[in-house]
Amino acid sequence: MKRLLALGLLSLALGTSVKAQVTERARPVEWEQLVPGARFMDRFLPMPDGVKGQAIWGADSVQNRYVDNGIELPDVSFWGGNILQTPDGKYHLYVCGWPEHSPKGHMFWGNSTIFHAVGDKLSGPYRVQNSIGKGHNPEAFRLADGRVVVYVIDGYYIADKEDSPVWMYQKFDFDARDRKIIEGLSNLTFARRPDGSYLMVCRGGGVWISRDGLSAYQQLTDKRVYPDVEGQFEDPVVWRDSLQYHLIVNDWLGRIAFYQRSKDGVHWVTEQGEAYMPGVSVHRDGEVEYWFKYERPKVFQDKEGRAVQMNFAVIDTLKWEDLPGDRHSSKNICIPLNKGLLLSVLNEEPVTPATKRIEVRIKAEAGFHPQTDVDVESLRFGSYNEVNFGRGCKPVKTRKDGDDLIVVFNGKGSGITSGEFAPKLIGRDVKGNLLYGYARLPYVDYAPALLSARRPIYDKQQNVWKVQVENFGLSASQPTEIEIYSTDKSLAKGEVAALAPYEKTELSLPSIEALATDTVACEVVIRSGEVELERVKFE
Structure with missing residues (x-):
């Protein structure tokens, strides 16, 4: 209810014309019973403190924003973009943009330029260093040989390194393999597989694989892998961590995104609850940057592949109401994420309803000491279908193993089936902060044949x-x-x-x-x- 109320307040702030790009999707009734930590949206953390502008562009709902978060300029409308880091600690943002005073305002996006911007901090500010060519909706990734690819609609740029002054423009080859291409090949998103190959998801939700990221992408699916619900889907973002694949896709009309997981990148489960929606950009003091639309999400990953920050293209009004030289525009923002825990199940035999005890290792990390930081009694473990609703297994005892903590759960009510590949844990630390994670099962093949x-x-x-x-x-x-x-x-x-x-x-x-x-x-x-x-x- 609080989230829907926030949407209502935002609509009032922006005026009745928002209805032209808004359809309030009815949420499943069961979502009302979700516990904190169930939704992907619960992983968003407060934005780092920054500089607030004065007399800046934007609707009243974003006048409290941090102007040094992400990238913004008064005379450029930015859109899309993701970040790569180099060994010197610098962060490189590849983002598209166009002059704010362009004759068509936001609708000039088809004439975008891809900018290379650099920052000293992951959250920004980012400063444009140079442009690499024309294009829209960029997504950058590294090949196994270290070269950098910046995908744009209908092609890509490639260079030897992140700050190369010269980029070559080329086009991917696609082999549909006798399948119908789902909603065309635009707004592509990429995840590197352990062998250096790449999995790609297109806007329509088809899954493709390239042997090295540049060779022909070959389609595996004949229908979209998105949730089987009503929605106008676009802006997928896919990534792989050390355990599984993750996919978020946005219903741009309903302004609600969905979160999915997979062990192979082809067969997906959809978790309950919103992945994100307007209002996720929150300051430490509770103030909210109420952007009208959050689109083109991208993630920055840690060494384990976990998403530690999400970037969005945001705009303060309807796209076609952003006119040349007016008070409206768009930018790229950075929001940190709770990266989750590193977990593994120690049971060597498959977990079934008859399993009496489930042992879970919570791995210690820099800045996190599970033996002293975890509120053990708050933990629940099992299938996401159980844990997301406050059910699942309860802890019965613990033991130490080096710096790690082994939690032994009563196996009753785990909900874990033969198809489970990453059971979920939700709980709190001793300060009341969210803890969550997905556990590796020793008997599951995480690199299966396809x-x-x-x-x-x-x-x-x-x-x-x-x-x-x-x-x-x-x-x-x-x-x-x-x-x-x-x-x-x-x-x-x-x-x-x-x-x-x-x-x-x-x-x-x-x-x-x-x-x-x-x-x-x-x-x-x-x-x-x-x-x-x-x-x-x-x-």
Whole structure:
């Protein structure tokens, strides 16, 4: 209720015209029962203290902002952008922008320039050093060889280092692999995999993989991986930490974002609650920068891959009401995040409803001493479907192991199923601050094989189906079953032999019946036992 009230106050502050870009999405009733720490939004921390401007641009709702947070200039409208750090401790922000006095105001965004800005602190301020070329909605990432790629809509820039004076513009190649491209290829976001390959999610929610980040991106999915809810989705951001993949996608019309997790980047679970919404930019004294829209989220990760800061492109009014030379504009802001704990389950056997005790290691880190800092009685552990609602396992005892703390939980009510790959912990420290984290399970494969088929081709003369299967995963596959269906009728079946990562095979499967046509709408299912590894439709 407090969040919806904040939205109402913001709407009043900005005027009735906000309805043109706002649809108040109804939240599931169960979300009213979520506990602190359940929502990704609960991880946002107060912004570092900064300098407040006087007589600055912006609606009344953002006049209390820190002008030295992120990047802003009175004569430039900034948008998008993320940060890389170099060994000298400098932070490099790649952000796009255009003159605030442009003839079309904010709608001049199609003529954006990509700027390279540098800061001494992660939260800014960032100062423009140079421009690297035209483009919009940048996202920067490093290749395994250290080169830097700055993606922009329809292409990318590449250079040997972060502050290179010269950048080469090139275009990615995309192989849809006989699948329909979902809502086009724009607003791409990238996550580096452990072997140096890259997983990419496009605006429409399709998942693609490139062997090295530059070679052709190949599509694995045939439908979006976003939550199956009403929404106008865009602005995905994907990242991988030492345990799992994370994905946040924004419903720009509803101004609500959703948070998802995955162990392989293809199969996702959606956690309850808002990932973010207007009003997450809060000062230490409780004041709020009420930006009208928070878009283009990007994360800065620590050495474990955990998100420690989120950057947003923000604007103080409707985009098309930001006119040349007026009081409205946009900027990039930085908000720190609670990075979470490093956790691991010590049980060697899979956790089931019959498991009586679950042992969880809470790892000590610089500035965090779990043996003295954790309010053990506040901890709850188990499936996110339980813990997010205050349920789950309760602690029964603890023990020390070096600087780490081992917490033993009563296994009752964990909610952990065979499909669980990262059970969740929520609790508090002794000062009442949020503690949360996801635990590694020793029996889960976090680098699984990813078998994916291309469209089967029917050979009438031989009465066989020919189909190519490739392993896009990070480990070798086991022999698996493959079956081709049409309107729920089996057309062919066979076995896929073990494949090394990125290895492919051509199968020739005898057809169960002779067909009169070469082209048949069909569905391919790859399974291991009763577990479906891929199900894809070809029209």
